[in-house]
Amino acid sequence: xxxxxxxxxxxxxxxxxxxxxxxxxxxxxxxxxxxxxxxxxxxxxxxxxxxxxxxxxxxxxxxxxxxxxxxxxxxxxxxxxxxxxxxxxxxxxxxxxxxxxxxxxxxxxxxxx
Numbered sequence: 403x404x405x406x407x408x409x410x411x412x413x414x415x416x417x418x419x420x421x422x423x424x425x426x427x428x429x430x431x432x433x434x435x436x437x438x439x440x441x442x443x444x445x446x447x448x449x450x451x452x453x454x455x456x457x458x459x460x461x462x463x464x465x466x467x468x469x470x471x472x473x474x475x476x477x478x479x480x481x482x483x484x485x486x487x488x489x490x491x492x493x494x495x496x497x498x499x500x501x502x503x504x505x506x507x508x509x510x511x512x513x514x515x
Contacts, residue, residue: 406465407463407465408428410472411460412428414476414477415428415433415480418480420484423437423438431460432457432458432459433460433479433483435455435456435487436453436455436456437453437454437455438451438452438453439453439454439491440452442494442495456483456487456490458483460479461479463476489506493506
């Protein structure tokens with residue numbers, strides 16, 4: 403359901419830029435960061451370009467906050483999502499002797515109860 407708050411968030415989001423190949427949108431109740439990048443799994447001599455979407459659920463923003471505070475809170479959230487996306491991508495790319503050290507797609511069974 404589209405709300406006045408969603409419209410305001412989209413307006414603020416249109417003012418955000420990041421590196422080339424990265425776009426932002428709100429889809430339903432999630433922030434989407436779309437990245438046109440090179441597949442970290444492709445061979446070094448045959449780099450393959452891909453499009454990746456990182457989705458993060460929007461937190462419950464309080465529309466009663468003063469506009470400046472709400473905008474700052476939202477933009478902090480967007481920046482935190484960019485940092486999480488970059489952390490994920492860096493984990494895919496960081497290797498020792500050609501092997502991924504921390505695979506962000508792997509389930510670490512040692513952390514389960």
